[in-house]
Amino acid sequence: MMAQALPALGGIGLFLLGMKIMTDALREAAGPGLRRLLSRFTTTPLTGAASGALTTAVIQSSSATTVMTVGFVGAGLLSFSHALGVIYGANIGTTVTGWMVSLVGFKLKLGTLSMGLLFVAGLALLLSEGRIARIGRIVAGFCLLFIGLDMMQDGMGGAAEWLQPDRLPDGLTGAVVMAGLGLAITVAMQSSSAAVAVVLVLLGNDTLTLMQAAAAVIGMNVGTTFTALLAALGGSRAMQQTAVANLLFNLGTTVLAFPLLWGMSGGLHSIALRMGADTALVLFHTAFNLLGAAVFLPLTTAFSHAVERLLPEPAAHRPPALDPRLLSDEGSAMQAAHSVMSWAAKQLFAAYADALGPQRDLRALSALAPQLAPVLEDLKSYLARITVPRGKPTEAKAYAALMHQVDHLDRLLGQSAKRRFIPALHRHHVTARPAVWFATCLSSHKGLTLTQTGQRMARMAPIVDKRVHRHRRGLLLGEHVGLYSVQDTFDITDAMRWLLRIIHNVQRIGDYDAAVNQALGQAKPPAPDR
Incomplete structure (x- = not known):
């Protein structure tokens, strides 16, 4: 068991490292343009949601999008209600990683090809600087991501021997338990993208059923908010409001996701039979985030006022906080x-x-x-x-x-x-x-x-x-x-x-x-x- 667990843990580590390297490089490369996108085009909660989704899809990090958004709120470039739209969109954009893992990682099996690309990326990092080196970092992170995914699949191949779907509780109780596990995994990894990848691997190995995996992914949406909550401790009031709004939005989305899961169960199983269980899971992940954004967008003004009453701004004579x-x-x-x-x-x-x-x-x-x-x-x-x-x-x-x-x-x-x-x-x-x-x-x-x-x-x-x-x-x-x-x-x-x-x-x-x-x-x- 230990011989299988260590490669699996190493694969998770490589996946996390790849996400970190790729995200930092993408943010560095696209940061100025994306900041202009957020500041100029986030004029309503709806355009904020579109900007947030696009920004998160590009830099592969909802946390980085949230940090930029907090900066704009503190600088007075975005109203808090418009920033909420960006948060809604960031949840949608973060599902792109799941689609990338499902359609590219599982279907095309790029782990072996990534080894060769990693060599080229390493040379670019060592022998160049500036734009070429940045591209090398992006490619290196991308390669490590898929190499780690392959290691996860190999290491978790025998997980079905000791963790079987019928050993987990069924029904509503089982769904709540799996959601709690998903939340805990995301808090431990500090990355919802890596947590979703782990669940996709377990689903592909028949260690989890589609419904169990879907419930875990619901919990991961709440787990990803803990990073922002920890970051907001001692931070500016704008950051605290954003973190609390992010938590409340994801809790509301979770409440909507469970009925959606039961209502879509038949359709999800049909999609799984035709296109694969991983595709069905990623589709559900995207669907309930879209549903959450669609429900909250018309309520954004009331929602922002509620959060502002919960965490009121300091007196106007005080300077903005330097977080x-x-x-x-x-x-x-x-x-x-x-x-x-x-x-x-x-x-x-x-x-x-x-x-x-x-x-x-x-x-x-x-x-x-x-x-x-x-x-x-x-x-x-x-x-x-x-x-x-x-x-x-x-x-x-x-x-x-x-x-x-x-x-x-x-x-x-x-x-x-x-x-x-x-x-x-x-x-x-x-x-x-x-x-x-x-x-x-x-x-x-x-x-x-x-x-x-x-x-x-x-x-x-x-x-x-x-x-x-x-x-x-x-x-x-x-x-x-x-x-x-x-x-x-x-x-x-x-x-x-x-x-x-x-x-x-x-x-x-x-x-x-x-x-x-x-x-x-x-x-x-x-x-x-x-």
Whole structure:
């Protein structure tokens, strides 16, 4: 028995390793495009489901899709209800692995051919880099997957001698037991794809009946949510909401799957006789996930509100969380960092708007440093932990732009301590007018994005600079003839320089924001310029 168990366990290990290598390589290769797909086309829960299914089918990992989705929710690129659609679609997309195992692994027996391909893939990894090496990793993972599948089949060939279908309970009790076993196997393996492959092998060896295997697959749908639940512990509220919604959705799908199983039992056995039991099982796996998505899609708004009531968002004055678990995907991590940067910029802009506007309310600007300094320090530490792989110039450009944005935010925060210049700016209409105009542009009531604010600064900065220089010459002449004291001249001149530096930093934040949005595929239709 041990001689059979060890090859079977080795086959499972090779399958898991192959899935890991292939998934990481596919995600690295397709990540930017898929992030753009999710951010641009997930405009409704239905399109979210389609995007989630396609993304998961491409990268062969529902967990990776969930991580990207959490990043978009945290960055404000996706509403929570639209993200739920992606979760529905991820469950559908993850069934592609079962179809691949059934149609390619069992029917074509690629294990032997994969040995030769693995040699070629190994050479590609050792002798090249960049795109060729990435393709080599994808092929290597693909080969290990099917070699492991062959080992599983050989190792579990004698399993029917000690595990027979009639030894397992029948009826509803048996289905619940098998669902529990499927859940436990998935939690232990941390991969529903590998767990489905094991069940397919046991089904092919006549160790399980079709109904028992179908019940186990139902349990696996719930088991796969535990990875997200563990990842959400201590994570951001968006991640916790997503993980809980994923669990509740899969529990609801399980409730729907059991009646569907009994209703389809006759049809499944007919399909098994004509096309094979493995095909019938994978078809059922796809069918109940499609049913779950079809039932939940019309209820998405109510479902999202229920989850949000269960796990309410923190107060609006708190910054978005920088979840360390998003660091596994540099694009999602930069999305999270960008959301915190945007939050901090809006706090700064609003405080400057209050202080430089007609009301001259300095309270928010005075309280800014203790509030934002720790946030910016955490943001810098988080950015330092993001690793952008070589050969990704677009992500590297976004990363550099984020670093520049944080640097200019730091400068703005430091300049907020020089509030003594504000009364000097309002002493004369020549300097008061650009200060009020600047405050109006930064006001939240204006509704400008960071990019649009930067564009406004770029257009108006030369005009303000020209007026300031003209007024500075007038001050010097006035001081010369005794109209202004030397101290007044210095105070107003320093205040005007301070305003120009602030305008410059705001402009650069907006310029780099446009670069981040373009590089990460976050571009949205701009709001009307007011």
